[in-house]
Amino acid sequence: VQLQASGGGLVQAGGSLRLSCAASGETFSNYRVAWFRQAPGKEREFVAAASNNGGSRSYRDSVKGRFTISRDNAKDTVYLQMNSLKPEDTAVYYCAVGRAVFSAWSERRSWLYWGQGTQVTVSS
16 A cells, blocks of 8 residues: 555644545555654654544544544545644654554554654744
8 A cells, every 4th residue: 555645744733634645555444544743853643643544543642622634435535623722732743554453453563554643843
């Protein structure tokens, strides 16, 4: 599976961005999807994940109520809508797909294929 992330950019605190990740190569609906992020000097961390049909979702606590993960299987695309952005959200955001069970979604090693990352910078 090849993944192409886009939609990053520079935004002021309180603003919004929507990230997209287009998949190709295999049947997208066979995979769960996730977003991770990595800030400079920090470990890559889980942000959000969704099940094959998007019915089940999970978020890290710090983004709950602000970020929404969604997917369009007809377009082989996963999205991350980010609202009320904060400077601490600044990072490179990566999309990933895999077949992990729900309890393992937050673990980086659970995900099989990764996109190249898109930079999100939130200014204060």
